[in-house]
Amino acid sequence: MDAGSYPLLEGIDDPAHLRELPEHQLPRLATQLREFLLESVARSGGHLAAGLGAVELTIALHYILQTPHDRLVWDVGHQCYPHKILTGRRGVIGRIRRSDGPAGFPSRQESDYDTFGVGHSSTAISAALGMALAARAQGSRRKTCAVIGDGGLTAGEAFEALNHAGDVRPDLLVVLNDNEMSISENVGALNRTFARMLSGGLYGNLREEGKRVLEQMPAPMREFAKRAEEHVKGMLVPGTFFEELGFQYFGPVDGHDVGELVRVLRRLRALEGPRLLHVVTRKGKGYPRAEANPIAYHGVKAFDPAAGLGSGGGSGPPTYTEVFGRWLCDMAELEPRLWGITPAMREGSGLVEFARRFPGRYLDTGIAEQHAVTLAGGLACEGARPVLAIYSTFLQRGYDQLIHDIALQNLPVLFALDRAGLVGADGPTHHGAFDLSYLRCLPNMTVMVPADENECRQMLYTGHLHKGPAAVRYPRGRGPGVTPSGPMTPLAIGRAEVRRHGSGLALLAFGSMVAPAEAVAEALDATVVNMRFVKPLDRDTVLAMAAEHPALVTLEENVIGGGAGSAILETLAAAGVQRPVLQLGLPDRFVGHGERDELLTAVGLDAPGIEQRIRQWRRQYVEAPE
Ligand SMILES: Cc1ncc(C[n+]2csc(CCOP(=O)(O)OP(=O)(O)O)c2C)c(N)n1
Ligand SMILES: CC(=O)[C@@H](O)[C@H](O)COP(=O)(O)O
Numbered sequence: 249m250d251a252g253s254y255p256l257l258e259g260i261d262d263p264a265h266l267r268e269l270p271e272h273q274l275p276r277l278a279t280q281l282r283e284f285l286l287e288s289v290a291r292s293g294g295h296l297a298a299g300l301g302a303v304e305l306t307i308a309l310h311y312i313l314q315t316p317h318d319r320l321v322w323d324v325g326h327q328c329y330p331h332k333i334l335t336g337r338r339g340v341i342g343r344i345r346r347s348d349g350p351a352g353f354p355s356r357q358e359s360d361y362d363t364f365g366v367g368h369s370s371t372a373i374s375a376a377l378g379m380a381l382a383a384r385a386q387g388s389r390r391k392t393c394a395v396i397g398d399g400g401l402t403a404g405e406a407f408e409a410l411n412h413a414g415d416v417r418p419d420l421l422v423v424l425n426d427n428e429m430s431i432s433e434n435v436g437a438l439n440r441t442f443a444r445m446l447s448g449g450l451y452g453n454l455r456e457e458g459k460r461v462l463e464q465m466p467a468p469m470r471e472f473a474k475r476a477e478e479h480v481k482g483m484l485v486p487g488t489f490f491e492e493l494g495f496q497y498f499g500p501v502d503g504h505d506v507g508e509l510v511r512v513l514r515r516l517r518a519l520e521g522p523r524l525l526h527v528v529t530r531k532g533k534g535y536p537r538a539e540a541n542p543i544a545y546h547g548v549k550a551f552d553p554a555a556g557l558g559s560g561g562g563s564g565p566p567t568y569t570e571v572f573g574r575w576l577c578d579m580a581e582l583e584p585r586l587w588g589i590t591p592a593m594r595e596g597s598g599l600v601e602f603a604r605r606f607p608g609r610y611l612d613t614g615i616a617e618q619h620a621v622t623l624a625g626g627l628a629c630e631g632a633r634p635v636l637a638i639y640s641t642f643l644q645r646g647y648d649q650l651i652h653d654i655a656l657q658n659l660p661v662l663f664a665l666d667r668a669g670l671v672g673a674d675g676p677t678h679h680g681a682f683d684l685s686y687l688r689c690l691p692n693m694t695v696m697v698p699a700d701e702n703e704c705r706q707m708l709y710t711g712h713l714h715k716g717p718a719a720v721r722y723p724r725g726r727g728p729g730v731t732p733s734g735p736m737t738p739l740a741i742g743r744a745e746v747r748r749h750g751s752g753l754a755l756l757a758f759g760s761m762v763a764p765a766e767a768v769a770e771a772l773d774a775t776v777v778n779m780r781f782v783k784p785l786d787r788d789t790v791l792a793m794a795a796e797h798p799a800l801v802t803l804e805e806n807v808i809g810g811g812a813g814s815a816i817l818e819t820l821a822a823a824g825v826q827r828p829v830l831q832l833g834l835p836d837r838f839v840g841h842g843e844r845d846e847l848l849t850a851v852g853l854d855a856p857g858i859e860q861r862i863r864q865w866r867r868q869y870v871e872a873p874e
């Protein structure tokens with residue numbers, strides 16, 4: 249930040265300083281905060297459009313709420329960069345999501361102002377409700393506020409929390425930040441109702457007419473008239489939906505009018521009971537390129553704000569996501585029963601082309617992973633061949649549905665699990681660290697892990713043909729660069745592939761670990777097996793490797809606990825085979841944020857780290873056992 253270019257912002261090291269500003273300076277502060285945010289994220293990369301849209305709201309919330317004494321809980325938290333800038337992290341925001349910088353989402357260990365750790369959506373109201381009930385039980389007068397977006401409101405947990413709050417009636421303020429966007433265009437009937445009412449002529453005219461009339465009123469009447477206007481507007485938009493849930497509904501309010509927000513929030517803070525303030529904002533506000541294309545500017549790499557984002561479509565081999573997206577379209581051409589489903593991640597999961605070409609078989613459920621899983625099951629019951637594209641970490645949201653609705657009924661649903669393993673900048677809330685453990689323990693599941701992009705395509709095809717539930721898990725970004733080619737041929741279920749023969753020891757590698765295993769094989773005189781299937785495991789190959797080698801090493805980009813290596817240990821134990829086995833994988837802790845390669849090195853899953861750990865272990869436990 250060039251000294252002096254943001255004079256108001258530079259004077260704010262915490263919200264107490266903000267609250268010393270006279271109200272009339274807040275619009276100028278908003279301008280500086282927005283410009284600083286754009287300049288910073290254009291350099292660092294990260295989430296941009298949501299934060300641009302939340303600048304005035306963030307200022308008003310910290311201006312009126314006595315944070316951190318009053319609790320402010322953000323939903324998802326990707327819009328929290330203005331919040332972090334105003335709460336003492338202006339100096340480090342330029343390193344956001346780097347291993348030496350702040351997390352990309354609110355994090356309790358990072359700041360007292362980050363009252364609840366988020367990253368997965370739709371948790372804020374539940375957490376805030378818990379905090380509000382605790383305040384009531386403690387006889388505290390502190391206030392609790394949750395800020396949730398219209399996308400966040402498409403998830404079941406948000407409704408569960410609203411329904412419960414309306415019943416137990418805490419002192420809780422929910423702010424709905426409605427910009428009609430999720431990452432892509434928001435979906436859902438409630439969203440459609442909002443959009444219809446807020447864009448409707450009647451509401452728009454009333455708001456403009458109301459402003460004109462108010463301006464001509466003497467000041468004392470203006471406050472009363474404002475309230476009257478709010479209630480009249482409240483009758484035009486689905487406030488009743490929230491009032492049926494026990495909330496007092498206020499708004500809609502212009503989410504970029506910081507004075508209006510301060511006035512309304514000041515009133516609402518003084519009230520008690522469940523209140524919902526409906527705020528209308530524009531995602532990407534203040535940066536025309538982001539306003540025009542909020543999808544592209546939801547999450548960005550470093551870019552030049554003057555030129556905007558690059559043309560995209562990087563050169564080089566396709567990413568795993570692109571391999572999946574192309575396979576899905578190719579397969580949909582051949583198989584009319586194929587459906588593509590995403591829980592609000594069309595772009596991230598590679599479904600843009602599929603959605604364009606096969607709109608009748610494309611479903612975006614909104615942020616509703618539980619529903620998406622069971623929906624796929626219903627389709628499968630009727631002979632459809634659904635493919636659920638879902639991040640590994642987000643499938644955690646639909647785990648009971650996976651067990652109860654899909655695996656138990658042995659329904660042919662294919663799960664394309666993207667972002668498996670360490671994702672990098674998004675950190676522990678988004679790493680796909682657990683899916684091999686949580687999938688392989690389920691009866692009827694087939695779990696495949698491709699070593700490269702071509703194998704990914706073959707596995708997707710194999711899973712599609714399979715008569716029961718199947719999952720293919722692949723990492724964020726690119727693999728070893730084996731571009732898919734040739735016809736799709738199904739793999740033999742449960743068969744591994746021996747890539748290299750050695751005599752020293754056998755490296756039994758899964759997915760992204762095959763490449764580094766091959767890189768160290770010669771130095772270790774090791775056999776390398778591309779295991780391909782975590783379930784069903786290739787038992788014959790495992791036992792043969794144990795018979796032919798003095799020791800085994802398993803390698804996986806999943807937690808060791810209950811993962812693929814554990815499946816191998818179970819196989820050896822069941823066969824009464826005793827062999828030294830070293831399990832390499834993710835540690836039994838949450839791995840932080842940073843560049844993916846940097847994190848893999850930090851947990852010893854890059855080639856040098858793998859070689860070093862094997863040599864050390866072999867010396868200690870194989871060559872000179874006590
Ligand atoms: C459980 C879960 N599913 C999916 C996501 C991915 N995701 C991050 S932000 C977002 C859209 C959120 O929309 P909204 O709440 O309206 O916030 P906005 O970006 O519009 O400000 C999604 C789907 C997530 N973080 N958590
Ligand atoms: C906030 C959120 O959950 C998403 O925006 C997520 O950060 C997307 O991750 P990718 O960048 O890996 O698609």
Ligand SMILES: [Mg+2]
Binds near residue numbers: 397398
């Ligand atoms: Mg939104």
